[in-house]
Every structure is written in C-alpha cells, then in structure tokens.
Amino acid sequence: MKKIVKITSLFLVALLFTIGVTPKAEAATTSWHSVSSYGSGCKVQGVTDSTTYKSGANTIDTYLKTNGKCRNMEFTISLDDLEGSGYSTMGELSGFFKNQTGTKKFSLSKLKDINKGYSSPIKVQVWYTAGGVGFHSPTLSVYK
Numbered sequence: 001m002k003k004i005v006k007i008t009s010l011f012l013v014a015l016l017f018t019i020g021v022t023p024k025a026e027a028a029t030t031s032w033h034s035v036s037s038y039g040s041g042c043k044v045q046g047v048t049d050s051t052t053y054k055s056g057a058n059t060i061d062t063y064l065k066t067n068g069k070c071r072n073m074e075f076t077i078s079l080d081d082l083e084g085s086g087y088s089t090m091g092e093l094s095g096f097f098k099n100q101t102g103t104k105k106f107s108l109s110k111l112k113d114i115n116k117g118y119s120s121p122i123k124v125q126v127w128y129t130a131g132g133v134g135f136h137s138p139t140l141s142v143y144k
Contacts, residue, residue: 028138035070035131042070044130046077046137052121053142059107060140062126065100072098073131079106082123082139097130111142118144 028051032043049061064075076094093104111122121141128135 028140030128030135030137032067033130033133033135035073035133038073038131039070041067042131043067044070044073044128044133046126046128046135048126048137048140051138051140053108053140055112055143057108057142059105060124060126060142061103061105062137063101063103064097064128064130066098068099070098070131072096075101075131076129077101077104078127080125080127080136081111082125108142112144116144 028048030046032045035042035044044064044066046064047062050057053060060079062077064077074094074096076092078092095101106126111124121143124140124142126137126140128137
C-alpha cells in the first residue's frame, strides 16, 4: 500500500511540475490607447497570439479588447508586411464591439509562399483602428 501511495505521489508531483513549467505561447499586446470619445476613461488594447510564427503555424490570431468603460465602437484590423517582400495587406477585418471583438484570423499561407527559399522571417504588424484611434502590434516574425 505504501508503494502505491509513494508512486501516486511522485506521479502527481511530476504532473504538477510539468504543467507549471510548460511554456505558454507568448502573446503580443499593445499598450492601452485612450478613446475618450467613446466613454470617460475608455481604453482599447490589441492582442495577438504570439510574436513568432514558426513553420507549423497557420494563422495569426488577434483581437481587440476594452477596459470595460467604452460604448459600442467601430473597429478595423489589417495585417501589413514591413519589408516590402511582395506581400500586401491581406484585406481588412471590421465590425463593431463594446468589450472585446471575436478572434480574427489571418492566414499565413501567402506569407510562407513568399518566404520560400529564405531562412530569415518576414516581419509583419497587425494594424488596429478602434473608435478612430490607430495603433499597431509589436513586430511579428513569420517563418516559412
């Protein structure tokens, strides 16, 4: 019986350690931006799911959120190439939101096709406009 308890205890400790040290995806967030025309103290922030997109990644996932003090506002989100690699904006996602947009996804297949044959990543940024205020994500790296 003592052996079972000891093995179970060791398993649980190992499991908790593994869960605690497993690296999480590094999200890239913007600073908070004031949008005073949509409420007193209204602020918005952009979030992407990572700063680096390796070969297994298929999309850049992003969304906008508020600090909860905003009225319903219009938004647009686009993805822009920073290096003139021949890739232009993948179109624009737009709509309205009050607290948080749904997750918006940009396919990486076109970027990866352009990047074939190169070992360095393509640098991109997500551009956000919320309530007339424009700002961008940190630079994101997309590998083939």
